[in-house]
Amino acid sequence: xxxxxxxxxxxxxxxxxxxxxxxxxxxxxxxxxxxxxxxxxxxxxxxxxxxxxxxxxxxxxxxxxxxxxxxxxxxxxxxxxxxxxxxxxxxxxxxxxxxxxxxxxxxxxxxxxxxxxxxxxxxxxxxxxxxxxxxxxxxxxxxxxxxxxxxxxxxxxxxxxxxxxxxxxxxxxxxxxxxxxxxxxxxxxxxxxxxxxxxxxxxxxxxxxxxxxxxxxxxxxxxxxxxxxxxxxx
Amino acid sequence: xxxxxxxxxxxxxxxxxxxxxxxxxxxxxxxxxxxxxxxxxxxxxxxxxxxxxxxxxxxxxxxxxxxxxxxxxxxxxxxxxxxxxxxxxx
Numbered sequence: 001x002x003x004x005x006x007x008x009x010x011x012x013x014x015x016x017x018x019x020x021x022x023x024x025x026x027x028x029x030x031x032x033x034x035x036x037x038x039x040x041x042x043x044x045x046x047x048x049x050x051x052x053x054x055x056x057x058x059x060x061x062x063x064x065x066x067x068x069x070x071x072x073x074x075x076x077x078x079x080x081x082x083x084x085x086x087x088x089x090x091x092x093x094x095x096x097x098x099x100x101x102x103x104x105x106x107x108x109x110x111x112x113x114x115x116x117x118x119x120x121x122x123x124x125x126x127x128x129x130x131x132x133x134x135x136x137x138x139x140x141x142x143x144x145x146x147x148x149x150x151x152x153x154x155x156x157x158x159x160x161x162x163x164x165x166x167x168x169x170x171x172x173x174x175x176x177x178x179x180x181x182x183x184x185x186x187x188x189x190x191x192x193x194x195x196x197x198x199x200x201x202x203x204x205x206x207x208x209x210x211x212x213x214x215x216x217x218x219x220x221x222x223x224x225x226x227x228x229x230x231x232x233x234x
Numbered sequence: 235x236x237x238x239x240x241x242x243x244x245x246x247x248x249x250x251x252x253x254x255x256x257x258x259x260x261x262x263x264x265x266x267x268x269x270x271x272x273x274x275x276x277x278x279x280x281x282x283x284x285x286x287x288x289x290x291x292x293x294x295x296x297x298x299x300x301x302x303x304x305x306x307x308x309x310x311x312x313x314x315x316x317x318x319x320x321x322x323x324x
Contacts, residue, residue, distance in 0.1 A: 057277075058305055065302075094305065101307040103246075104253045148250065148308060182251075 001228055003027035003044040006072070006088075008034045008063050013049035013085065013205060020205040021046060025221030034066040039075050043228050047072070049086030049141070049203060059102060059144050060090035069095055081125045081224060082197040086142055089189075089199030098192055098199045099157070100149030106182025110143040114214070115180055115202060117188050118168040121161055124191065125231075126198050129223040135172050136165070136216040138202035140180055145201040147183035147190075154184055165189035165200055235284045237318040238291040244304045244311045245276035279303055282318065291315050 003021045007014045014031060022029040027044060039045055053062035063069070069091075076082045076097055084092040092098045105111055114137055119130045130136070149157070157163055165188040169178040174186035181201070189200030204217030246252050252274050259273035285291035295313050304311040 057302070061302065061305070093307075099307075101305050103250065103308065106251070106253055108253055108257050146253070150307075182253075 001027050001043045001225070002041055003029045003046060004032045004039060004042045005029060005046050005048055006034065006068055007031050007048075008050070008052035008066060008091075010052045010054055011048050011050035011087070013087075013203065016203075017046050017048040017085070017205045020208040020217065020221065024208040024218055025225055027225075032068065034063070034068045036068045037071055039068070039071040039080075042075070043080065044224060045072055045075055045080060045082045047082070047084040047088030047091055048205070049088060052087055052091060055087075055144075058094065059087060060092075060094035063087075063091045064095040073097065076192070076194075076197050079194065079196050081227070083126065083220075083224075084197075084199040085203055085205065086140075086145075086201055089201055090144065092197060092199045097197050098190055099153050100147060100190070102144045103146040103148050103182070104144050105142070105146050105180070107180070110141070111145070111180045112139065112141040113180060114139050115188070116168045116170060116172070116178060117165040117202060118172050118174060120163055120166060124164060124195055124198075125224060125227040126220050127164060127223050128227055130219050133172055134219070135168060135170070136207075136219060137214050138204055138207040138217055139213075140202045142181070142201055145181040145183065147181075147187045147201075149184065157187075157190055158185065160193070162191045162193070162195075163187050163189070164191050164198060165202070235286060236291075238283045238285060238288065239316045239318050240281055240283050240291065240295050241314045242279045242295060242299055242303050242311050243276055243314075244279065244299075244309050246274060246308055247310050250308050288315055288317065 021027045117136045167186040207214045207217035255274040262270045299311045
């Protein structure tokens with residue numbers, strides 16, 4: 001199975017993502033430059049974190065016009081799993097592949113910390129290997145992760161079960177204290193309507209091996225591998 | 235073709251919480267400007283644009299704002315357009 005990590009000028013989690021996908025998950029993994037026009041060869045597309053195009057104007061605002069985003073859009077429409085982490089999530093929002101927008105963190109600080117994430121669904125390509133409401137521990141590192149969408153959109157996301165991860169405490173409760181950035185409803189990760197595009201602020205690639213302080217991110221890789229074996233795309 | 239000086243002011247929508255504005259407000263109050271309230275932060279984008287007439291210039295700028303300069307989910311924008319006189323067009 002083949003995965004790709006999309007690289008923009010200013011991406012800085014691309015190496016970690018490549019390592020996790022190839023060494024931990026076992027994908028044959030390529031880096032693809034933002035000028036690439038087709039991604040047909042890949043079973044999984046990862047848009048990594050960083051500061052694409054310097055985060056100028058707005059996070060992800062410029063990356064969304066990169067040539068490769070047309071190919072990401074096409075692949076997503078064909079059901080290929082697309083995972084955007086941190087800046088990758090912001091890019092997917094700006095590209096309209098996921099709804100909503102990111103505001104500056106409510107706490108007025110760049111937050112880098114380990115957080116608890118409650119897994120809200122286990123019937124997705126990304127969480128099939130997780131237990132019900134399993135708490136995953138992963139690091140965050142962002143200044144602009146305060147998820148915002150209009151009230152109707154939030155109601156729709158909640159109603160359709162598209163909030164996949166929620167910031168929570170050690171008991172799995174989505175408290176205000178466990179919310180690192182002010183996101184509405186403690187939202188840490190959301191799915192598109194079809195369920196094959198996931199955007200999340202926490203970094204599974206930084207939590208894929210015990211050496212890194214935790215390996216809960218590996219649940220996502222295992223889930224994706226199992227999903228792709230069961231349901232080959234195309 | 236005429237040349238227009240364009241400025242686009244991008245602001246967070248009124249109902250969107252603005253942590254940056256809140257921080258500036260706190261800072262101003264700490265400096266003793268205790269009567270400050272409602273601080274909000276936006277962006278100003280300025281450029282020159284060639285177009286046949288002011289309507290076309292405005293239409294083009296609107297398209298730019300919708301597609302790139304503002305994020306319609308959280309931001310509003312305001313466009314100002316002035317024709318640049320020949321003497322001023324350096």
